[in-house]
Amino acid sequence: MRKSFASRAGRKPGPAAMLSPVPSPPAPAGAEAGLAGAAFDPGVQTEAGAGDIAAPAPIGPPGPLRVVVVSHMHPRVSRGGAEIAAYQMYQTLRAMPDVRAWFVAASGGKVSAPLGAAVFQPFGPDEFVLGDAAYDHWSHSANNGNLAKEFRLLLTELRPDIIHFHHFANIGVEALLHIRQVLPNARIIVTLHEFLAICNHFGQMVKRPSLELCEESSARSCAKCFPERSENDFFLRKLYLRRFLDLADHLIAPSQFLADRYVDWGFDAARLSVIENGQPPLLGAPAPMPDPATLTIGFFGQLSTLKGVGVLLDAAAELRRRPPKRRPVRLEIHGDASNQPPVLREEIERRLEASRSVVAFRGTYDNRKVHALMQGCHAVLVPSIWWENSPLVIQEAFAARRPVITSDIGGMAEKVRHGVDGFHFQARSGLALADLLRDLAERPERLDALQQTLSVPPTLEQTVRATREVYEIGRPAAWAPQHGQPLGGLSADRQQEVKGVAATPVPARQRPAGV
């Protein structure tokens, strides 16, 4: 089944208005790339027909829909995928005539608050930064009581109908309670970007210290990763997080894989939708493939262990040792290892030097030029050794009309259909990657053929419209706690609850083979 960019987790794809399959090209055009390019594009064509995503009716009393988009960081100081997605959504919303939008970001230690200020505005009149939260990364809890008070005041001031969280890190899950208490009628939407609630290992779901892939969290297995914590500690952590995350009216996952993991963790599938992050459309016509004399594969992003730098270098060594016969392979690295530990940096530098004949190190890049850089390659490589959710780089590659060569696990395998959007290789195997690249060098037509089937990423407009549908999904008539409701989501009928998921129709999970 063709995956949609927007679907309700645990449900079969619904009405076309909400669950439009994403077609092949033509790619949308007309808006600028980057943060400033998130303009509304009425010309989006979909398989179901242009304009079939109707603007939802406004919520509440007449007047613009008042939306606060909350992000764990401001993209002015951090260029991660989640904050970029959040900000693009904010800009797209505010461009809509029936929406009044604000952006609230946690400082995350990267923006200094003016002396004595808890909520401040260094980036513009509708953008707010929350100061030091005294954040506890264990329970994702904000312990600064003064900030809580100021956040409540801000909510009172803005009176949003919708508060849409992208991530809850740096803000604290208690923020959901603040909203419930101050604005009982407001709707809370949370877009999940990682497995942060499920996994204390930076939400990566890889075991510590081995970095083995983790299939399922549990208090017992998590305590093995963190022997300094007890199983009961992990039980409490989950109880605490669920207490607040359950206050969300609806949750959004950018990938089915992420959604499935949260359903496994205990979230009601009916409260989860899958909506892919949107992409600003490319300007102009797609660039042609580069010189075929050399198979050029691009890597974009941080050179880190989890991003698969070791796999890349293993493959490079193998290709150097046994190069393809028909034409050479060149791996171009855009990014750096500046945030990595010195030992890893030295190791990377040493191995890069040894593989100079195969690997070219291009250094950091301006994200606004990412599409052009990608179009200088025949394909984009995403060799991460963790599950990933919906890596921005995959959507960027699709936007640049370049296929993706990626690990056959998790969000990567979901987003890149083998033989359709790119190719999979056995995750964590440099040898398998080298074999694949060697074969692609020998048979260039395999990559060329993908131009006909390659996904088109949803536009920001499409993503926002799908998200606005989620804003409309019903929630309990009144929030006021009903006596007898579970306190922390782990009700006495926990097992039944989990079984209850099974009782609700859940689509066959399209996990790729090999996961």
Add this chain to the structure above:
Amino acid sequence: MSDIVSEPVRDAGLRQLHIGAGDMLAFTFSNIAIKRGDSVNFVRNDDVVLHIKIRSEESELVINSFIGGVWGKEEKIPVATDDGNSNVSIEVFIHGNGIRISAAAEPVLRIEDRFAILGDISLFIQPSISMRHAGRLDLEAEDPASPRQAPGVDGPETASEIGYIDSFSYIPSFGGIILFGWVRAPWDDVHRSVVTAVFEDGEVAGIPLTAWHKRSDLGDIGTGYVMFVPGAMPGADGAPVLHRLRLAPAQGGPLHIVPSPGVGPSTELQAVQMLRDTLQRAFSGDTAELQALLKRPIYLGVDTLTPLGLPIHVEVDEVIEVRPGAAFLFGWMLDTQDLVTSVHLCCCASSSRPLADARLALERNDIVEAYAKQYGITDSRAGFIAFADTGSAKRGPFFLEVRLATGKIVFKPLPPPSRAGVAAIRRVLGATLIPADEVQRVFDTFGPPILDLNRRRLARPMEVSVATFGTPPASPRCSLVIPLYGRLDFLRYQLALFSAGGLEQDEILYVLDEPARKGLLLDMAHSAHASFQVPFRIILPAENRGFGPASNLGMQHAQGRYVCFLNSDVFPERTDFFDTLVRALEADPGLGVVGGLLLFADSSVQHASMDYEALPQFGDWLFPTHPGKGRLLPAGTAGLIPSPAITGACMLLARDLAMELGGFDPDYVIGDFEDADLCDRIVRRGLRCAVDSRARAYHLERQSQGDSANAWRHNVTLLNAWTFNRRLGAARDAGRVLAREPGR
């Protein structure tokens, strides 16, 4: 009476004498004696107790002793010998415990604690030396330490003042105060009532022992007395200031004996010496009883065991005072030759039973290593912990009395008591793991004093403050009383869950049982309140007192109709948890206390009821058990589960009942068994206990109690088990039995 002849002794050889205090002997060394170096020797057994000679070449009088075959240190005073051409006369004045010696106009040499020739003694004297009895001196008149002259010929100034105090001294080994002075007339038995010595810092009262003696300086205006008033000195260090002695005759008002002008305390030694001398001259009174005091070996604050050089080691490293006169001792002892008959703890005038009666051997490998070669010992249990009670109600310095097989009694000073409160209890209970077969004996011995330590710490006044966050309900339905210890962060987790609702009518009372972390907790509380907006209070006692007392403190601050004792690691599953419990109690007047169904994190049962099981390895003591623990709740379980008792981790009962019962019995140290005890007391009132399976909560048991795998934790559980079973035993003896459900 002395039988010393007054004639010069001219024949050499031994003479048997009896010398009394106050006797004065005069010796005249002839020039021949001086030239030959002849000497005077008082001999007892094989020892020369006093040796006197004159060295002409140094022109000095030499005094020494020859004890145990060894000469002692020479004492010297200069004398004029005229190159041996003249005789030299000297005078020796005998004190109770020494002598005073002078030669002609030379300075007087006074020597204490040596040359004690009082009593029966042999005198060896050469013919070149003559001796005469120079008479008997009135000690009071002659001795600088003697009572002062009567202050006035007219006697005491007021009618109620019947005499004077000339000197006094507190003598620990006597366990009381010795006073000297005079009164106008001796009193008869009608005055043998309590005498109170009124000091600046307090009073010492007791039935006195009194002896009367004539004083030449008084003539017929009064009679000298020596009086012993038993009791401990009030006040701390420093010279005591005595105001008066108050007598309470059977008829009339009190009579007083007042201090002479400038009177102050004398030394113990002076007082003992004066008592000995005075009793020699006493004509009536309690002379026999006072003589008995003198026969007691006197502890003078020094170690008299070690100087003996015997292969005996009795060392005490630490003393923990349980109450005045009673203490735990931690130490070690080696006596490979069985030279020690018994060792006793002493305080004031009292001594305990032998330490061996209440002693537990401890491993001391350091002692074995240090003395294995010297004594060939292999048993590492040289250490001991002992409890000893002297019976003294007064506080005084503790010391050890070591009774040797030879009949000799020696003393060992002890370090002053150090730890108290929980630290003391931890020290005692953490000393060793007790073998299973000894628990009954050990706790029958050590249990009561440990409980005394616990009661003493709890009896201390304690400051308590209260911090309020938000506005709790004015007339709450239920008061949740939640002690916090160790994992203070549970407060945040609990309040986060409580913020979901269900507690609008109830008040939440946390009790910090770890006062050192008050600042941290208050910071956390402010943050939690800002985050969740749930009102609560924190009771902040100044001391850590354990689960039961902390819960009781919370109960005293509670205002609800019901009180729910709750652990901080209990997390209700639903918002109607407390509603369910209250409903259960209100629906059944026969139900005294109800608890929640407590689950482990994996949803298996942590607590669904509590029963008791006799453990043969612990003297068949009953221990609480939790049926079904670790198992999934049996299918079909519904509603109330009747139970002999329920856990204190979550128990809800009417506050009136809780108050009436005094909450948890604080005799249970730190936290164990107090819940079973409270339930038992509820059951004895004809009420029942139950767990309501509809009220479910997670209980992350033992999270707040830390590591239990140590002697202290193990033994505190045993102590509480011992207390619980003793109570049950008492109840059984009174015809009551532990309530059990039918069929159990």
